[in-house]
Amino acid sequence: MHASNFDLPTYLQRIGYTGHAIADTATLLALMRQQLFTVPFENLDVQAGKVVSLAPEEIAEKILRQGRGGYCYEVNGLFAMALQALGIPYQFVAARPMFYPARRPRTHMAVIAEVEGRHWLCDLGFGSYGIRAPMDLEMVDVNIAQDSDTFQLTRDERGEYLLKARVDGEWANQYSFDLSPQEWIDFVPANYLNSTHPDAIFVQKLVVVQHHSSGRSILLGDMLKTITDSRIEKKQLSPTELSEVLLHQFRLTPVIEM
Template sequence: MTAENFNLTDYLSRIGFDGEVHPDVATLTQLVQKQLRSIPFENTEVQAGRIPSMVPEEIVDKVLVHQRGGYCYEINGVFAMALTAIGFEWYFAGARPMFYPMRRPKTHMVVIVRVEGRDYLCDTGFGGYALRAPMMIEEGEAVQDGDRFRMELIDGEYVVSSLVQDEWQRQYGFALQPQEWIEFSLANYFNATHPDTIFTQKKLAIMQTPNGRKILVDNELKLIEEGKLEKLEVEYTSALKEYFGLDLFKTT
């Protein structure tokens, strides 16, 4: 995944990464964590009635130049550009969201990274109660910044679950099958236009913090820190700017 206007230095500055980068687990972990804490998961393009661009250069312009966020294809796309620039071995895979009441197609996109002889699931673009760091692809549980996650192999797919308020909630399932970037263009159109997707139904913005996460859904803001939940009624546009650094009225 590349773009003519992608610059690794600009990306590292955007996510607040200082120091040297190497194609190793330590760098991979820092990249995931820092991006999750600096580039918000958001669907303002969809809510404005537009289909997010899948042109790599336009994604770079949106996320790095104009300091916006996006959903999985955009922010995992930028993440993949950084992986390429650093020299990681990786590929895209399709994932099936499992938080809907009915079975869904594989409209989510994740990144599988092969590093130091092991495969890791990396995902900077899921939102909600998503992973907080790379997760080794094998059955078992992992604790990341105090949050618990579980990976199970079910019917040929790895299923990722999060422990939310003492209950395991399935997030999505994926298989170790590489997919090309172009394969996600239909999923992007589906997510941006179908009336049953959460992206067309709700205004969303989600970003992690070192000890929790911020979740904005329409006019409700959830601030979760060290397991404590605070709910606030807010004005969506103002909250976007105050809590996520997104100014919908900024044109440059």
């Protein structure tokens, strides 16, 4: 994943990373966490009636220089640019969201990174119950604690992985995927669907998620949900409050009138 306007120092400054950046496991884990905690998952462009651009240069410009976030293709695409700059091999995978009542196509993108002989699921763009650190693909059927969350990867006889999250004391399926490598252009139809189809949640309502070390803040429409160490607070926002929350809590300037 290459963009002519991407450079590693600018990326590290954008996510506030000050440690050593080399092609090792510690760097992979640290970069994902740092980007997750500084770059929001958001669909402001879709809400403004735009089709999200998958041009790598436009993604780099939007997130690195405009201080924006994005949804899965954008934030995971940016992470892939950083992996490439560090010399960490990776591939994109297409994942099927599993929390809908009806079966859905594989519209989600995740990244599999290879470092120090292991393959890691990296995903910075799944919203509410996305993983909070890379997951070793060898660690199947094992409960993996990440801060206050717990995740698990299972694998079936066909080699397909299923990511589960512990939600309200029960395992909830998040998405499934296999290791068939995907090219960047393969996500163009899914991106168009997520940007335009009336059934897509990104078209239906505003979605913003910002992870932090003790939980996450989730804005869904005009409802703000704050999760801190498993405690949940909800607040319905007025239009004025919504604009203020976007600006001051998520550090985003609305691109449409709220």
